[in-house]
Amino acid sequence: xxxxxxxxxxxxxxxxxxxxxxxxxxxxxxxxxxxxxxxxxxxxxxxxxxxxxxxxxxxxxxxxxxxxxxxxxxxxxxxxxxxxxxxxxxxxxxxxxxxxxxxxxxxxxxxxxxxxxxxxxxxxxxxxxxxxxxxxxxxxxxxxxxxxxxxxxxxxxxxxxxxxxxxxxxxxxxxxxxxxxxxxxxxxxxxxxxxxxxxxxxxxxxxxxxxxxxxxxxxxxxxxxxxxxxxxxxxxxxxxxxxxxxxxxxxxxxxxxxxxxxxxxxxxxx
Amino acid sequence: xxxxxxxxxxxxxxxxxxxxxxxxxxxxxxxxxxxxxxxxxxxxxxxxxxxxxxxxxxxxxxxxxxxxxxxxxxxxxxxxxxxxxxxxxxxxxxxxxxxxxxxxxxxxxxxxxxxxxxxxxxxxxxxxxxxxxxxxxxxxxxxxxxxxxxxxxxxxxxxxxxxxxxxxxxxxxxxxxxxxxxxxxxxxxxxxxxxxxxxxxxxxxxxxxxxxxxxxxxxxxxxxxxxxxxxxxxxxxxxxxxxxxxxxxxxxxxxxxxxxxxxxxxxxxxxxxxx
Numbered sequence: 001x002x003x004x005x006x007x008x009x010x011x012x013x014x015x016x017x018x019x020x021x022x023x024x025x026x027x028x029x030x031x032x033x034x035x036x037x038x039x040x041x042x043x044x045x046x047x048x049x050x051x052x053x054x055x056x057x058x059x060x061x062x063x064x065x066x067x068x069x070x071x072x073x074x075x076x077x078x079x080x081x082x083x084x085x086x087x088x089x090x091x092x093x094x095x096x097x098x099x100x101x102x103x104x105x106x107x108x109x110x111x112x113x114x115x116x117x118x119x120x121x122x123x124x125x126x127x128x129x130x131x132x133x134x135x136x137x138x139x140x141x142x143x144x145x146x147x148x149x150x151x152x153x154x155x156x157x158x159x160x161x162x163x164x165x166x167x168x169x170x171x172x173x174x175x176x177x178x179x180x181x182x183x184x185x186x187x188x189x190x191x192x193x194x195x196x197x198x199x200x201x202x203x204x205x206x207x208x209x210x211x212x213x214x215x216x217x218x219x220x221x222x223x224x225x226x227x228x229x230x231x232x233x234x235x236x237x238x239x240x241x242x243x244x245x246x247x248x249x250x251x252x253x254x255x256x257x258x259x260x261x262x263x264x265x266x267x268x269x270x
Numbered sequence: 271x272x273x274x275x276x277x278x279x280x281x282x283x284x285x286x287x288x289x290x291x292x293x294x295x296x297x298x299x300x301x302x303x304x305x306x307x308x309x310x311x312x313x314x315x316x317x318x319x320x321x322x323x324x325x326x327x328x329x330x331x332x333x334x335x336x337x338x339x340x341x342x343x344x345x346x347x348x349x350x351x352x353x354x355x356x357x358x359x360x361x362x363x364x365x366x367x368x369x370x371x372x373x374x375x376x377x378x379x380x381x382x383x384x385x386x387x388x389x390x391x392x393x394x395x396x397x398x399x400x401x402x403x404x405x406x407x408x409x410x411x412x413x414x415x416x417x418x419x420x421x422x423x424x425x426x427x428x429x430x431x432x433x434x435x436x437x438x439x440x441x442x443x444x445x446x447x448x449x450x451x452x453x454x455x456x457x458x459x460x461x462x463x464x465x466x467x468x469x470x471x472x473x474x475x476x477x478x479x480x481x482x483x484x485x486x487x488x489x490x491x492x493x494x495x496x497x498x499x500x501x502x503x504x505x506x507x508x509x510x511x512x513x514x515x516x517x518x519x520x521x522x523x524x525x526x527x528x529x530x531x532x533x534x535x536x537x538x539x540x541x542x543x544x545x
Contacts, residue, residue, distance in 0.1 A: 168408040217361035236373035236386040
């Protein structure tokens, strides 16, 4: 059962987005998220939607995967858009009891829906196309300036790396322990929710003990390999901005300018 | 002066408890392949950790390549020189990609990026795992993981590698892979200290040191050591299967010029007798 859990959502591929520098991807994602919330009329909203669609078309990920990620938040979308419909101001189109639906309410609902959908699509695109290792590596490098605030960037990144490394190992171990406990007559399938959770105790305790033992071993192994924290450490991989990355930065900059111009020259819809 | 020398070392993990190592003396020459034997709790693993300054002696000195392990300024230089490979291959790998794991050591040492790349490739080729460099550790077999762990040590360019029961958790195939890798290291001029429970592995060494209760019981080349079957038996230690057979045959009146150490030698001898 535990074997089916995929690590992160990374889907290996050879698309343009896969090849991008993970640092650039993270920064551009942030830029896109800000832009998505800076759209005030239908033209700029259309522009940002078109660019998000362009990005996910380029990403070499089956569209089915994106639909899956949208499925999770469909309830949130429905609720927020319904709330927004009734929150509009101005001349009501339809009115019953204390509820009234106005044109501006409908506009609001459309905006909120499109924004959330775009947000999910573009962030899924990052997690689909970037391996967890690349992601932690990029986060470490991007957070480096935070060192001046005495944030232990290297240590945080090291913890993330080790956690990622041991997730599959510990999952495998959980499987083994569950099999061992079942062989001794442990019942983990029957009963209600609470009984099932209680039945996990004989699995979790050995798992914790073993995790601590592993941690001790790993600490010894790391010290044997001269680990002494982040100071004086070099990295094998040098991340360099390639032409592709600059192109993507330029693309995002164009979208940014487009959105700003649309916001200035066309009347705001909400 | 020997490459590694352990002189009159005493050590205990807990001050009140009795010593794990009791006045032990070891000498290991450059380029030598030494096997360290002894049953559980005799202090072998403690001795291994002594050699790379993971633990420091309570009394006595440990000198590695003219460096005293008690000198804190030299700790990392000693650890770079003397690599330690542990028993459980899973718990030694740090990164989720093989080549990044091998790079961990040199990265800690502050080696420039281009050189790390070179060292990683060379180390992976030495242990014959180069084509797996982009794989994730949990997809490999035990023997392969252990070879990656060895590559991780090799990338630090050590002069000596200490193996603490590297094959204890492996299947026969994995054991053979790792032993072949260890023999390759020896051919490359690296000093090898192998702690093991398997007598047929100890037989491949240049010299065998047998430990018991924190002291050296006996040492010498494998033939010398394993000829003392009585002594080893008395301390509940094994001898290679072929030697065991020969020892039992001694009891029924067969005579051996020297005790056989492996199956081939034993078969040759028995053939001579039976003809």
